[in-house]
Amino acid sequence: QVQLVESGGGLVQAGGSLRLSCAVSGLTFSNYAMGWFRQAPGKEREFVGAIRSDSSTYYADSVKGRFTISRDNAKATVYLQMTSLKPEDTGVYYCAARLFQSLAMTKAQYSVWGQGTQVTVSS
Secondary structure, three states: OOEEEEEOOEEEEOOOOEEEEEEEEOOOHHHOEEEEEEEOOOOOOEEEEEEOOOOOEEEOOOOOOOEEEEEEOOOOEEEEEEOOOOHHHOEEEEEEEEOOOOOOOOHHHOOEEOOOEEEEEEO
């Protein structure tokens, strides 16, 4: 059974930092590209960034320079380091997996999802 479990969310003041983790089981993690998405109340789920199997990354313009994605294949875990957080970064953050390594910035391109973790940034 494939499972993606996010953790590390919480309440932080604007300008602060958080690191989210996504622990993966039930698939060959090193073969998969991993994405992070977020969803604010009343809004669509939006792409945050992704990391390929070779650890190359790409990000949404809104987080570029502030967020960093990394992965530890030995632990089958992907991380989202968030710095200089803004109130507009508030939302539920989801990790997702896809087997293909091509650019993928839409939720439909990811086949497996975690349950999400709440991030709230206060002003």
